[in-house]
Amino acid sequence: MENDETRLDEFFQRYRAACPDIEPGPNFMPGVWQKIEARHNFWFVFGRLARTTAAASAALCLLLLLLNLVAPPQSRLSAFSYMDALMADHTAESLYYTEAIRNATSEDQGSPALQQ
Amino acid sequence: MLVEPELIEKARSGDAAAFNQMVLAYRKRILGTISRLIGHPEDVEDVGQEVFVRLYYSLDQLRAPEVFEPWLYRLTVNAAYDYLRRSKRRNESRMSDVSEQQVSRADSLAGGRQDAEDREKGRVREFMDALFRHVSEEDRLLLTLKEVEGLSLKELEKVYNVNENALKVRLFRARQRILKAYNSAKTDGSL
Numbered sequence: 001m002e003n004d005e006t007r008l009d010e011f012f013q014r015y016r017a018a019c020p021d022i023e024p025g026p027n028f029m030p031g032v033w034q035k036i037e038a039r040h041n042f043w044f045v046f047g048r049l050a051r052t053t054a055a056a057s058a059a060l061c062l063l064l065l066l067l068n069l070v071a072p073p074q075s076r077l078s079a080f081s082y083m084d085a086l087m088a089d090h091t092a093e094s095l096y097y098t099e100a101i102r103n104a105t106s107e108d109q110g111s112p113a114l115q116q
Numbered sequence: 117m118l119v120e121p122e123l124i125e126k127a128r129s130g131d132a133a134a135f136n137q138m139v140l141a142y143r144k145r146i147l148g149t150i151s152r153l154i155g156h157p158e159d160v161e162d163v164g165q166e167v168f169v170r171l172y173y174s175l176d177q178l179r180a181p182e183v184f185e186p187w188l189y190r191l192t193v194n195a196a197y198d199y200l201r202r203s204k205r206r207n208e209s210r211m212s213d214v215s216e217q218q219v220s221r222a223d224s225l226a227g228g229r230q231d232a233e234d235r236e237k238g239r240v241r242e243f244m245d246a247l248f249r250h251v252s253e254e255d256r257l258l259l260t261l262k263e264v265e266g267l268s269l270k271e272l273e274k275v276y277n278v279n280e281n282a283l284k285v286r287l288f289r290a291r292q293r294i295l296k297a298y299n300s301a302k303t304d305g306s307l
Contacts (some may be wrong), residue, residue: 012263018237021148
């Protein structure tokens with residue numbers, strides 16, 4: 001076992017000697033800068049797109065805010081006073097109940113047991 | 117260090133000429149390391165370029181110029197690891213890559229028999245590359261950095277960002293696994 005360990009260490013050393021440092025080719029440096037530029041362009045386009053989207057969203061928010069401010073808030077309620085609105089609401093509620101009672105009565109009158 | 121800390125500082129501040137000088141200083145060493153880490157000479161330059169591109173875009177994250185080298189090694193290991201994962205997906209390693217003949221040839225080399233130097237080197241490379249295929253990428257990278265590149269435990273600590281004891285355990289296990297692959301190749305040639 002110890003012998004194998006020594007032999008393995010020897011292999012590692014031989015492997016180190018068998019794989020010397022590599023001399024880079026003439027296209028190595030231009031290739032590095034080309035890749036840097038390519039990635040830079042990608043991030044540049046991505047960044048510009050992100051900034052444009054953010055600006056458009058901000059503009060839209062501002063526009064909606066302005067529209068909200070410009071449109072008179074009372075215009076929708078000007079036709080009604082508070083009391084009118086309350087009455088309308090109450091009337092609707094009363095109608096609902098009276099309608100229900102009316103329906104129940106007409107059903108009772110229509111039933112054969114009551115006709116006898 | 118192969119470059120002055122001032123040069124690293126200049127490159128960090130966006131000086132392209134300083135960065136160029138750094139690449140020129142380290143490219144040979146990094147390419148050598150990559151060739152031993154990945155074992156595919158045809159792809160070494162490509163992975164090397166990737167390392168320096170990553171270096172360019174992450175230089176501003178470097179805490180201090182003193183830790184530059186372990187940090188560059190970390191980038192190298194990560195790029196090599198990514199490459200190995202990609203190539204593993206492309207071409208799954210087969211257990212039959214080491215033949216009995218290769219084992220006996222390499223064994224005789226280790227025993228001291230001399231042959232033509234280039235052929236010897238080729239055989240050792242072939243044998244070790246085949247042996248490395250039988251351990252995980254993590255083991256291969258760790259063993260190469262420690263046993264072939266000769267990085268100390270302190271340097272490895274900085275590369276892997278783990279403490280010395282954890283590193284020792286990982287190294288021990290990795291060695292056991294490669295030793296097992298070596299032994300089984302030696303005994304029955306069935307690797």
